[in-house]
Amino acid sequence: MSNVYDKAHELKKAIAESEEFSALKSMHEQIEADEIAKKMLENFRNLQLELQQKQMQGIQITEEEAQKAQQQFELVQQHELISKLMEAEQRLSVIIGDINKIITEPLEEIYGNPEGQQ
Amino acid sequence: MSNVYDKAHELKKAIAESEEFSALKSMHEQIEADEIAKKMLENFRNLQLELQQKQMQGIQITEEEAQKAQQQFELVQQHELISKLMEAEQRLSVIIGDINKIITEPLEEIYGNPEGQQ
Ligand SMILES: [Ca+2]
Ligand SMILES: [Ca+2]
Numbered sequence: 001m002s003n004v005y006d007k008a009h010e011l012k013k014a015i016a017e018s019e020e021f022s023a024l025k026s027m028h029e030q031i032e033a034d035e036i037a038k039k040m041l042e043n044f045r046n047l048q049l050e051l052q053q054k055q056m057q058g059i060q061i062t063e064e065e066a067q068k069a070q071q072q073f074e075l076v077q078q079h080e081l082i083s084k085l086m087e088a089e090q091r092l093s094v095i096i097g098d099i100n101k102i103i104t105e106p107l108e109e110i111y112g113n114p115e116g117q118q
Numbered sequence: 119m120s121n122v123y124d125k126a127h128e129l130k131k132a133i134a135e136s137e138e139f140s141a142l143k144s145m146h147e148q149i150e151a152d153e154i155a156k157k158m159l160e161n162f163r164n165l166q167l168e169l170q171q172k173q174m175q176g177i178q179i180t181e182e183e184a185q186k187a188q189q190q191f192e193l194v195q196q197h198e199l200i201s202k203l204m205e206a207e208q209r210l211s212v213i214i215g216d217i218n219k220i221i222t223e224p225l226e227e228i229y230g231n232p233e234g235q236q
Contacts, residue, residue: 004213007234008159016224018122022157028228057174058176058219096222104124106134107210110146 011099020095024088030081037081044076129217138213142206148199155199162194 015021031037047069051061076082133139149155165187169179194200 004129004136005134005220006131008126008217011122011129012221012223014121014125015221017226021224024143055183057138072233092225098123102123103128103130103133104214106139109134110143 008019015095018095020091024085024092027081027085027088031085034081039069040076041078041082041085044072045083047072133213136211138206142153142203142210144187145199145203145206149203154201155197157195158197159203162200165190170178 002108051065051069054061077086149159169183169187172179195204
């Protein structure tokens with residue numbers, strides 16, 4: 001057991017020291033220092049959050065809302081800092097997803113793989 | 119990066135070798151070998167899944183359904199093997215939750231702690 005927590009802390013350290021994490025942190029700092037980029041990203045995140053909350057409450061998103069979200073996404077993508085931040089987030093998100101797959105493999109041994117890829 | 123994956127595999131190995139995981143695996147095998155316990159658990163899981171799916175679709179669960187779920191829960195709890203399995207699942211679930219908190223700490227450094235416990 002203590003070994004599990006030791007290994008979790010070693011993994012945390014490896015994540016914090018990875019190029020991918022450093023890149024994300026650096027992009028985040030650059031955006032924090034750029035008022036326009038910061039505001040654009042904030043607006044976009046708020047809109048995303050609003051739509052997610054609606055979906056979680058089972059409220060149907062209107063075509064107009066979906067279009068607005070798509071337009072905002074295209075707009076923020078054109079900002080180089082934001083576009084790079086999103087790429088960095090995507091790369092780290094793939095890594096975190098891989099980690100979760102790896103560490104839950106022992107549980108698949110018991111419960112089987114829900115995706116049937118055993 | 120490769121270090122992240124190495125550490126994730128070391129963590130997986132530590133989980134698979136932990137007492138908590140071995141206990142869960144053993145309880146699961148004992149239930150698989152016991153037709154009555156297996157069937158009771160299966161019925162309970164199916165009912166849980168059904169109610170979860172309703173909630174995810176935003177369908178309100180009736181008082182009758184909630185009562186039935188509670189009754190089934192109390193029933194399966196009285197079966198020693200199932201009750202022990204659920205305890206073992208709970209213990210492993212706490213560990214997995216702790217691991218997730220630990221390995222996402224670097225991200226909190228960037229995005230802040232949503233629970234404000236920074
Ligand atoms: Ca131990
Ligand atoms: Ca690397």
